[in-house]
Each structure stands twice: as C-alpha cells, then as structure tokens.
Amino acid sequence: xNVDRKIQTLDEFTIQQLRDFPGATGELSHLLRxxxxxxxxxxxxxxxxxxxxxxxxxxxxxxxGEEVKKMDIFANDQFTGVLRHGIACAGIASEExxxxxxxxxxxSVNSKYVCLFDPLDGSSNIDVNVSIGTIFAVYRRxxxxxxxxxxxxxxxxxNQQVAAGYIVYGSSTMxxxxxxxxxNGFTLDPSIGEFTLSHPDIKxxxxxxIYSVNHGxxxxxxxxxxxxxxxxxxxxxxxGGPYTQRxxxxxxxxxxxxxxKGGIFMYPGTTDKPKGKLRLMYECNPFAFIxxxxxxxxxxxxxxxxxxxxxxxxxxxxxxxxxxSMMDELETYLNK
Ligand code: P6P
Numbered sequence: 001x002n003v004d005r006k007i008q009t010l011d012e013f014t015i016q017q018l019r020d021f022p023g024a025t026g027e028l029s030h031l032l033r034x035x036x037x038x039x040x041x042x043x044x045x046x047x048x049x050x051x052x053x054x055x056x057x058x059x060x061x062x063x064x065g066e067e068v069k070k071m072d073i074f075a076n077d078q079f080t081g082v083l084r085h086g087i088a089c090a091g092i093a094s095e096e097x098x099x100x101x102x103x104x105x106x107x108s109v110n111s112k113y114v115c116l117f118d119p120l121d122g123s124s125n126i127d128v129n130v131s132i133g134t135i136f137a138v139y140r141r142x143x144x145x146x147x148x149x150x151x152x153x154x155x156x157x158x159n160q161q162v163a164a165g166y167i168v169y170g171s172s173t174m175x176x177x178x179x180x181x182x183x184n185g186f187t188l189d190p191s192i193g194e195f196t197l198s199h200p201d202i203k204x205x206x207x208x209x210i211y212s213v214n215h216g217x218x219x220x221x222x223x224x225x226x227x228x229x230x231x232x233x234x235x236x237x238x239x240g241g242p243y244t245q246r247x248x249x250x251x252x253x254x255x256x257x258x259x260x261k262g263g264i265f266m267y268p269g270t271t272d273k274p275k276g277k278l279r280l281m282y283e284c285n286p287f288a289f290i291x292x293x294x295x296x297x298x299x300x301x302x303x304x305x306x307x308x309x310x311x312x313x314x315x316x317x318x319x320x321x322x323x324x325s326m327m328d329e330l331e332t333y334l335n336k
Contacts, residue, residue: 007189007196007197008196008197009186009192009194009195009196009197010032010033010036010175010186010194010195010196010197011033011036011194013184013186013197014028014029014032014033015029017029017179017181020181025112027087027088027111027112027113028088028113028138028162028163028179030086030087030088031083031086031088031089031113031115031138031163032163032165032177034082034083034086034088034089035079035082035083035115035136035165035167035175035177036175036186036195037082038075038078038079038081038082038083039134039167039173039175039188039195040188040193040195041078042074042075042078042079042119042120042134042167042169043167043169043173043188045071045074045075046071046120046126046132046169047169049071049126071120071123071126072096072119072120072123073096075119075120075123075134076094076096076097076119076120078119079092079094079115079117079119079134079136080092080094080101083103083115084101084103084105084108086111087107087108087111088111088112088113089103089108089111089113089114089115090102090103090108090109090110090111090112090113090114090141090145090148090149090153091103091108091114091115091141091148091149091153091154092114092115092116092117093114093115093116093117093154093281093282093313094116094117094118094119094282095117095118095119095121095279095282095283095314096119099313100114100149100151100153100154100313102148102149102150103148103149104148109145109146109147109148110145110146111141111145112140112141112145113138113139113140113141113162114138114139114141114149114153114154115136115137115138115139116136116137116139116154116281116282117134117135117136117137117282118134118135118136118279118282118283119134120132120133120134121133121134121135121250121251121252121283122249122250122251122252122253125248125249125250130248130249130250130253131168131169131170131171131248131250131252131253132168132169132250132252132253133166133167133168133169133250133251133252133253133256134166134167134169134252135165135166135251135252135282135283135286135287136164136165136166136282136286137158137161137163137164137281137282137285137286137289138161138162138163138164139153139154139156139160139161139162140160140162141153142156151313154281154313155281155310155311155312155313156310157306157307157308157309157310158280158284158285158286158288158289158305158306158307158308159304159306159307161285161286161289161306162179163177163178163179164177164178164285164286164287164289164290165177165178165286165290166252166255166256166286166287166290167252168252168253168256170253172187172188173187173188174186174187174188174198174199174256175188175195176199176202176256176259176290177290178289178290178293178294179293180293182201182202182293183201183202183203183259183290183293183294184197184199184200184201184202185197185198185199185200185202186198186199187199199260202259202260202294203294203295204258204259204260204262204291204294204295204296204322204323204324205261205262205323206262206295206323206324206325207240207262207323207324207325207326208258208261208262208263208264208322208323208326209235209240209241209242209243209244209262209263210243210244210245210246210257210258210261210262210263210264211229211232211243211244211245211246211263211264211266211326212245212246212247212254212255212257212258212263212264212265212266213229213245213247213265213266213267213268214247214249214267215229215245215247217268217270220270220271220272221268221269221270222268222269222301224333224334224336225266225268225301225333225334227333227336228329228330228333228334229266231329231333232245246263251265251267251278251283251287255287255291255321258321258322258323259290259291259294259296262322262323262326263322263323263326264320264321264322264323264326264327264330265319265320265321265322266319266320266330267318267319267320268301268318268319268320269301269318273316275315275316275317275318276316276317276318276319277316278316278317278319279314279315279316279317280305280308280310280315280316280317281310281313281314281315283319284298284300284305284317284319284321285305285306287319287321288304288305288306288319288321289306291321291322292306295324296321296322296323296324296327297321297322297324297327298319298320298321298322298327299320299321299327299330299331299334300317300318300319300320301318301320301334302334305317305319305320305321320334
C-alpha cells in the first residue's frame with residue numbers, strides 16, 4: 001500500500017495553516033472545523049430527505065420517535081449549536097433568524113469572531129433532488145472581546161471578511177472556503193467521515209463560456225443588463241463563444257460550477273424586486289469574497305460588492321459574480 005499518499009483532512013489542513021501563522025491563536029481553524037462538523041450532520045439529513053415521507057413528515061414524530069424538523073431549521077440548529085459550544089465564535093446571524101444571536105457564556109464572549117450564514121440555501125430544491133447548500137461568512141468582531149456582541153459586529157462590509165465558504169450537498173458533498181491566503185475545496189469521504197482536500201488553491205478561470213441568469217425575468221431586468229444578456233446569446237466562435245446558459249436555481253450549485261469552470265452568475269434587480277432576491281450578508285458577500293480571492297470579481301451593478309456598507313442584517317442586493325474578463329465585458333454595459 002502506498003503509505004506515502006497523504007490525504008489531508010480539513011482538520012489537518014486548518015492545523016497546518018496554523019503552523020504558517022506562529023502568532024495565530026487557532027480560533028479560526030477551530031471555527032472552520034466546527035462548521036465542518038455541522039455540515040456532516042446536515043449532510044446525513046439532506047441525503048435522506050427524500051425518505052422523509054417514510055420517516056415521518058416535517059413537524060411530525062418519525063418512526064424513531066424523534067420530532068422531524070423543517071430541513072432549514074434543522075440545519076440552522078446544527079450550525080448555531082456547534083458555534084455556540086465552540087471557543088471561537090461570539091455570536092451568529094442566520095437567514096432563519098430575525099435578529100442576530102449574541103452568545104453570552106464566558107467562553108463565547110471572549111471569542112473574537114462572528115459568523116453569518118444561510119444554513120440551507122435553495123432548500124425548496126430538496127423535493128426534486130437538486131443540489132443545495134450552506135453559505136457562511138466569518139468576521140472579526142469590532143466590539144471589545146469580553147463583551148456580548150452588538151449589531152455593528154454583524155453589519156460590516158464584505159471586504160472585512162476574515163473567511164467565507166460554502167458546502168454544496170450534491171452528487172458529492174464539498175466544503176469550499178476562502179481566506180486571504182487562498183480558496184481550497186474539501187470533498188466528504190463517507191468511508192472515513194472526513195472532508196478531505198480535493199481542490200487545493202482553486203482559481204477561477206480568467207474567462208468562461210457559461211452565463212447563469214433566470215431568463216424568466218428577462219423583461220424585468222434593467223435595459224443595460226438585457227443588452228449584456230443579449231450579447232451572451234450572440235457569442236460565437238469569432239467572438240469568444242459560443243456561450244452556454246446554465247441555471248438550476250440553486251445559488252451554491254450555480255456559483256460553484258462557474259467558480260470551477262469559469263463563467264458569470266447574475267441575479268439582477270427586477271421591476272418587482274429592484275434590490276433583487278439574494279441576501280447581501282450571507283449569500284452575496286461570501287461568494288464575492290471567495291470569487292475575488294480566486295481571481296474573479298463581484299459587483300452590485302454599481303460598485304464592487306465587497307465595498308457595500310450594509311445597513312440591515314437581511315438586506316437584499318443585485319448580484320453579479322464571475323470570471324474577471326466576463327465581468328469586464330458586463331461592466332462595459334452596466335457603465336454605459
Ligand atoms: P429564482 C434559491 O431559492 C435561491 O435563494 C438561490 O439559491 C437561487 O440562486 C435563487 O433563489 C433562484 O431564484 O428567482 O431564479 O428562482
């Protein structure tokens with residue numbers, strides 16, 4: 001057996017990263033491992049979601065005598081629980097909770113990070129077996145360590161993120177996270193129950209041929225966006241195409257594909273929803289951070305997405321993210 005083949009688990013990787021920062025306390029590594037643990041627990045439930053009817057529908061008591069929760073709430077409880085009982089997180093904000101949750105136990109108030117997450121994005125896709133995901137962002141708190149967190153700890157611009165990532169529960173389950181040192185992907189190995197490094201140092205291709213947008217809203221988009229989408233449709237061999245349109249309506253799956261293969265993902269504002277549908281703090285900002293570290297770019301249509309100063313925890317934002325040269329072309333239309 002080739003004993004030299006080194007499969008690095010998420011735990012080993014985060015600890016190795018620690019070695020490169022002698023001054024590091026290990027709290028961020030600990031927080032990321034907590035997220036990996038919660039992700040494994042959510043993965044088990046997501047994988048058997050199709051059996052819920054057999055195991056008892058949401059809100060009922062299943063054959064094991066356990067209360068069956070909505071999957072979103074179950075996922076929210078898993079991520080909130082591991083972070084609350086860890087030693088690295090002082091509080092959380094979640095798409096599933098109206099307000100942030102300041103952890104007030106002695107260990108948590110002395111932690112320096114806060115975490116914002118969408119615990120199970122696209123969960124309506126579970127019923128049709130389409131990939132779904134968890135999205136998270138990590139910030140250093142701005143209020144003094146030793147006190148309970150306040151709203152300003154959570155309303156920071158995306159350029160203040162210390163780390164961001166996602167888990168995609170798909171044909172395989174992957175955890176991808178970025179720090180300022182790079183983007184790395186870990187695939188869950190069910191045989192050992194560990195996330196193992198499978199995509200080291202992910203870079204988004206400088207260009208691509210995939211554009212992702214909901215064409216059903218086409219005539220509700222601003223004219224400049226419609227013009228760019230039409231350009232995408234007219235691409236051919238002579239001008240960098242042909243492009244292909246890929247959109248499965250699950251953000252984590254759509255953006256993950258474009259990160260790996262190159263492409264652009266758009267959720268513009270519409271006449272019905274001028275701010276779009278996606279949430280700034282725990283959907284747009286994490287992906288903007290990841291894509292930027294991987295060499296791509298993200299905008300809200302006016303300024304770099306990461307520079308937006310948030311005013312509300314659950315505010316929405318128009319969102320454009322992808323390969324740098326495709327973003328260049330998009331912005332020539334947006335800036336007209
Ligand atoms: P639409 C899923 O509900 C979600 O929040 C994202 O995962 C996805 O990108 C978007 O909504 C799809 O929205 O309006 O195109 O169905």
